[in-house]
Amino acid sequence: MQFTKLHGLGNSYIFVDLFSESLENKSLSELAVAVANPDTGIGSDGLILVGPSEAADVRMRIFNADGSEAMNCGNGVRASAKLAYEKKRVLETSFTVETNGGIVTAFVHPDEQGMVHEVTVDMGKPKLNRQEIPLTAGGPADEQHVNKSVQTSPVDEPFTAVGMGNPHAVIFVDDIAQAPVVEDGPKLECASFFPDRVNVEYIEMITPQEMNFKVWERGSGVTQACGTGACAAVVAAVLNKQASFDEEVTVHLPGGDLHIRWNEMDRHVWMRGPAELICTGAYYL
Numbered sequence: 126m127q128f129t130k131l132h133g134l135g136n137s138y139i140f141v142d143l144f145s146e147s148l149e150n151k152s153l154s155e156l157a158v159a160v161a162n163p164d165t166g167i168g169s170d171g172l173i174l175v176g177p178s179e180a181a182d183v184r185m186r187i188f189n190a191d192g193s194e195a196m197n198c199g200n201g202v203r204a205s206a207k208l209a210y211e212k213k214r215v216l217e218t219s220f221t222v223e224t225n226g227g228i229v230t231a232f233v234h235p236d237e238q239g240m241v242h243e244v245t246v247d248m249g250k251p252k253l254n255r256q257e258i259p260l261t262a263g264g265p266a267d268e269q270h271v272n273k274s275v276q277t278s279p280v281d282e283p284f285t286a287v288g289m290g291n292p293h294a295v296i297f298v299d300d301i302a303q304a305p306v307v308e309d310g311p312k313l314e315c316a317s318f319f320p321d322r323v324n325v326e327y328i329e330m331i332t333p334q335e336m337n338f339k340v341w342e343r344g345s346g347v348t349q350a351c352g353t354g355a356c357a358a359v360v361a362a363v364l365n366k367q368a369s370f371d372e373e374v375t376v377h378l379p380g381g382d383l384h385i386r387w388n389e390m391d392r393h394v395w396m397r398g399p400a401e402l403i404c405t406g407a408y409y410l
C-alpha cells in the first residue's frame with residue numbers, strides 16, 4: 126500500500142489515496158491501529174483515506190489510533206486538501222470535502238511551484254444542543270451546555286459542549302501548564318453521559334483574540350494539535366463571552382498556531398493553518 130504521511134501542527138496521519146489505491150476487503154480499523162503504532166507500524170495519530178465522493182469533490186474518512194472512525198478532523202481536512210490539490214485530484218483552489226460529519230469547503234493557498242503549505246477551511250456551523258453533541262446529562266436535550274458541571278461527572282470542572290461534526294468538551298483553565306490533560310482527559314472522554322465519547326480541550330484565554338490550548342483526543346490521547354478542537358474552543362470562548370463573533374482568534378496549540386473565526390451572520394466557523402508533508406512510502410499489508 127502506497128502511503129503519504131502528513132501533519133498539521135504535529136497532528137500526524139497516514140494518508141492513503143483511494144483515487145489510486147484500493148483497500149477493499151481490508152479492516153480499516155485494524156489498519157489504522159497497525160499503521161499508527163510507532164514500534165511495529167509507521168507511527169501517527171491515525172489513518173486518513175482520501176478518495177472520490179458522490180456528494181463533494183473529494184471524500185475524507187478518518188480513523189483514530191485506536192481504530193475508531195471519527196466524523197471529522199480539522200488538521201486532516203487541511204492535509205487532505207493539500208494532498209488532493211498537489212496530486213491533481215482537484216484542479217481548483219477551492220473545493221468541497223465530504224466528511225462523515227458533513228461537507229466542508231477547503232481553500233488551498235499554493236506557492237509559485239504549486240505546493241500548498243497553508244489551507245483555509247469553512248468548517249460549517251457548530252452543533253450546540255446536547256442531543257446533537259450527543260450529551261445526555263446536565264439539562265434539557267434541546268438546550269446548549271455552556272460552562273456547566275454535570276453531577277455524575279468524573280471531573281470537577283464545568284465544561285462547554287460543542288459539536289464540530291465530532292464532539293468536544295471545552296474547559297477553561299487559569300494556567301495551561303497546570304491543565305490536567307492526562308489525568309482527567311481520559312475520564313471525561315469515556316464518561317457515560319457522552320455516549321459517543323468526547324474530545325477534551327483545555328483553554329487559557331490570554332486576550333479575546335488569543336488563547337493557549339491543550340487537547341486529549343478521543344481515540345488518540347494527547348496530540349500536538351486538534352483542528353476541530355481549536356474551532357470548538359473558539360466557539361466555546363464566544364458562548365462564554367471571552368471572545369467575539371467575527372473576530373479572529375489565534376489559538377496556540379502545543380504544535381503551533383491556528384487562526385479561527387466564528388461568523389455571526391451564517392454561524393460558520395473558519396479555520397486557517399498549515400499542512401505539511403513528512404514522507405511517502407510503501408506499507409506491506
Ligand SMILES: N[C@@H](CCC[C@H](N)C(=O)O)C(=O)O
Nearest residue numbers: 195198199200291351352353
Ligand atoms: N485531530 C483531529 C480530530 C481527530 C478525530 C477526533 N479524535 C475524534 O475522535 O473526534 C482534528 O484535527 O480535528
